[in-house]
Amino acid sequence: MTATAPRGTGAVTPGRGDGGPAPRRAAIAERTLRTDRWWVQPLVTVVVLVLFIAYSTFRAFQNAYYYAEPYVSPFYSPCITTRCEGDSFPEFFEGPSWISPALYILVLPLGIRLTCYYYRKAYYRSFWLSPPACAVAEPHGRYTGETRLPLIGQNIHRYFLYAALVFNVILFYEAFASFRDETGEWGHMGLGTLILLVNAVLLFMYSISCHSCRHIVGGRLNSFSKHPLRYRAWTWVSKQNARHMQYAWISLFGVAFADFYVFLLATGTISDLRFF
């Protein structure tokens, strides 16, 4: 027998948010009547993201084992202080030794992920439970969405995109630079080269498939027929945009794996597999 509200009170929940009791709705007390395992998806999202955040935070603060000639971990690329290990690019300033070089740059990749339209869906659902799943009532009494600070700041996503595209160029540079061997001679390729290259491609696909990118290349136009090149670019980006979620996850795993591979090399746990 289901729990129901007594006659005369109207709905119990949902709908009792900011506006008080929802008038005249069907009196159904259950938070949801869904019978499937709707909680699995937000739970998996939480577990995976927490694991990634824990790993990346540890590595960012570790300030060691991020360089194994000729590979630089993507968490430390570009390495902008003169304290960086190896012959890194571009060494702007010295900086205090107790600050990890990763901390200067990681705010930008963090920013694009944090303001990304896909990740917003993922963490609003799984961390903030707003809503935890479709047709499952959220636990909050009040909801203002992205209308005020701090969440109105999500609207600067495109600026993080611009920064991410610069990072993409740098990561490709680092990947191509790893075609040099330990002595700086060209003509080397190891498993690490392949991993850095794949990582650069995945992160580029994540950036280029972004909703803001789709808008900038052509989405803002009302007459595609007057801009055929931008229409073609928009069409291609739109196809990639349909896979934005997949790129978001695969590139997240990819960057962590690339860092872990460099960590294993730098600690001497394994040695690089040389192709030539």
Added chain:
Amino acid sequence: MSYDATFRVWRGDAEGGDLQSFTVAVNEGEVVLDVIHRLQSTQVGDLAVRWNCKAGKCGSCSAEINGRPRLMCMTRMSTFGEDETVTVTPLRAFPVIRDLVTDVSFNYEQAARIPAFTPKAREEDGNHRMQQVDVERSQEFRKCIECWLCQDVCHVIRDHEGNKAAFSGPRFMIRLAELDMHPLDTVDRRDAAQDEFGLGYCNITKCCSEVCPEGIHITDNGIIPLKERVVDRRFDPLTWLGSKIGRRPQA
């Protein structure tokens, strides 16, 4: 091949009600609406249910089936196990009139608020001209059958009745997007989308897209592009500067 299914159907009105259990026959190939009709004709003659085309095109028979907003006429009984209890309730975001029928007038009030299509002047020969590629995006949104499932599932108004005063819901976000993207339309709806229709309330959690029976990409193709257009107008200093120096007069 027939079997007896257990149905729980919400019965009541605005004063109150509850889920009542029924055992009802189900035949091969039937949909939930068929079973509801059998229930109505054999056991509860006064069961209120709104329906019309029974083909997924009129948007009348919207309800919640096992907690998920669905069209009753498009939900096959074969998707449930024979021993599975099927629970049917009215849309939970709107006032109930009776049993499975809700008062969806909120949506028509919102529709009336949208600034109408305002085309530019006709060409010299008296015609309007536009290319197919220019209207393809808008045409996706024209598939909307106004079943209000997206409005029902949207947590902004489903879980917060008070937000109905500030947020019109996903169906009207794509109506605004449709008009704003139209090559012949002359009205700039970006400020209105943000200030009058509450675009900022949407946190793009995509439930509207998940429940749309027409498969419209409400979030990816409608709401997010509209949000990006509002960013052009309100939050991007470079685009704003471009509009001031004449590079982007439309921004």
